Amino acid sequence: MSSLDTTSAAEERRNRRADRRFGVRLPGAVAVAGLAAVPFALLLVLVEGRWPPLRRLDAGAARRLHAIALEHPEWTGTLRILSDWVWDPATLRGAVALVTLWLLRRRAWRLAAWAALTAGGGALIGVLVKVVVERARPSLEDPVAQAPGYSFPSGHAMTATTSFAVLLLVLLPMVPRAWRALCWGVAVVSVLGVGFTRIALGVHWFSDVVGGWLLGGAVVVLTGWAFEAWRADAGRRRTGMGEGLEPELAGDAPEPPAGGSGPAARGQ
DSSP states (O other): OOHHHHHHHHHHHHHHHHHHHHHHHHHHHHHHHHHHOHHHHHHHHHHHTTOHHHHHHHHHHHHHHHHHHHHOHHHHHHHHHIIIIISOHHHHHHHHHHHHHHHHHTTOHHHHHHHHHHHHHHHHHHHHHHHHHOOOOOOOSSOSOOOOSOOSSOHHHHHHHHHHHHHHHHHGGGSOHHHHHHHHHHHHHHHHHHHHHHHHTTSSOHHHHHHHHHHHHHHHHHHHHHHHHHHHHTTOOOOOTTTOSOGGGGSOSOOOTTSOSGGGGGTO
């Protein structure tokens, strides 16, 4: 056997080991996200314990924003459009689904699995926490909007956090570097805007929205760690948040020093 064949066989074995570990780490990260989010857990304790300062903050924010919503119906109508259409969870999950299908067409199997599990696993965790906590939504006189189900955490806020993170971390390699800061800015403003619309429309408490942000962030951090661990196992270079999870997806990124070339270097 030639030295080239020996190297290829060793690389293939390393990639298989990396894939097996990734297959365990990725769903494990989703499961742990619901338990390892320390700031979220602290907020949950305060919510469940009806901590007076937090209750006053929730009630004060709801009251003030509700008064503004009643005084400015045109502004309220804009918030409804943003919340129910532009930033609706179904819209954002649909965008993630399209990106996932595109990744499958590119044969970027692992990145597609990461995107699907981050978005889908995050949604499942959010529903489970809602059922466990069973927090009622705000009850306001003359409400300007209605929403079904329990209140904590905000599904809109959590979905926005996971969805915009997935879209950014997948698509950034295709974005010119000069535009990447703008993309991050749009994503951050959108996530914050989602939370604001839910409070202003009177369908969530302030702490519901913060809980959705924290829990969604925990899911992204942990599944992102699982993906980065796979890259390390496969001998690929570390990436920064500004590059996205798989810089090789752009097709013109430099090859990793120890990860080989060809399909493997493109996440295939």
